[in-house]
Amino acid sequence: MEYQTKDELLSKAKEAEGKSFKELDKYNRLGNINAKGALGQVIEESFFEYTVNSEARPDFENLGVELKVTPFKRNKNQSLSAKERLVLNIINYIEEVNTTFDTSSFWKKNRNLLLMFYEWLPNVNRQDFYIHKSILFQYPEEDLEVIKQDWKTIVEKIRNGKAHELSEGDTNYLGACTKGSNKSSLRSQPFSEIKAMQRAYSLKQSYMTSLVRKYVNQEEMISFAKAEELKTKTLEEILTERFAPYIGLTDLEIANRIGIEYKNKSKAFVTNLISALLGIKGTKLDQIAEFAKANIQFKTVRLEPNGKPKESMSFKNIDFQEWTSESWKDSYIRNLFLETKFLFVVFEYKETKEQNPNRQLFFKGIKIWNMPYSTIEKEIKQIWEELNKLITEGLQINYVKKGKKIVETNNLPKSNFNGIAHIRPKGKDGNDKVILPNGQAITKQCFWLNNGYITEIINEI
DNA sequence: GCATGATCATGC
């Protein structure tokens, strides 16, 4: 049947709230097909009773509304997250470069979304998943401005003959995610001979998480950029501008100026500093809308007078079981760097520790960065493969006497491995160990980006 | 001076 108004469509969609897919599946689709989009098909065919299509036009064409059935999950700490990105239409590289945002395939098809959220549960048959919430989604004005910027970024890259280097980390809310995983899903691009992976527009998982929290859980986040400002400046430009007045000041001076408590060793200090600089003092960083939606993580960098950080940058400890059971494409480390943007908050010491043990820290600036696709697929992949190989072979773990102490050594990739990253212990003490898949015990290990590599990134400021 | 291993400190 055809719905005459959006309200009519929405009230129909709301009838599904609280129902399981089993109840909605009139034609027993779920019993027969295993395909990925089956849950969406049940909604299209059984619930709305229209034939499944994969056309460029929206599903409810007369209303210009596209239907999307999308999962969320509950985390260990009970918060909700989108289970995945929302995949939209495939990008035709050849045609998309001839459009503007308003005439783009993205905007034509996905301007109005009817979102039906269901909860995904581990070890539960998908027939028993429930629809929790149906909403007619329209992009908030400030989000739409960021999405327009993202769209431009994507199309510019195609125009520069770099469709094959597109990466989700390039953009903030709207991404270009790969779709189809084999060689046959390569497509031509207009300004390069190189075939590019087929990609679709997508709303990033982090962006979808913000929608889940807002619409399913009624959580509000706080944003620092207004739509008006985003019309003339990118999110990155706004951030840079907000931090600029404080360049050259010491951390103490900044604390005094913005009225936050100064705690030298406190992890919370830089967090407080960021939210205060952004004009939303006291907001936890995961509650800052732009950071949450774009998956921007901050990292503090402290440069020595020679312009290089003394220390490498650590990430979370390595889960060896996870590392060796995932494929490269699904690997934690690959997806971390593909999907995360980093906000480096850079400070510098102007004296060495020898010159002055109580040396002060001066704010130098920020850098918003995501790892280039080529680095992920080359150096990060190398280290991932090397670690997998070593774990399969069995690590060489030795205990050698150094002076009075006994030190644990191993043959994991060191900082000279490929210049980008290395693996190094990070435990509480000598007894803080994990068990490798083959039963060996080793001090907890961590993934580090080399300080030399960090220097290169920061020097682009 | 740098690389690598060791471990402290904070916050949830």
Next chain:
DNA sequence: GCATGATCATGC
């Protein structure tokens, strides 16, 4: 108690 950010210590 643990994860993660931060930093120390030692030897080449």
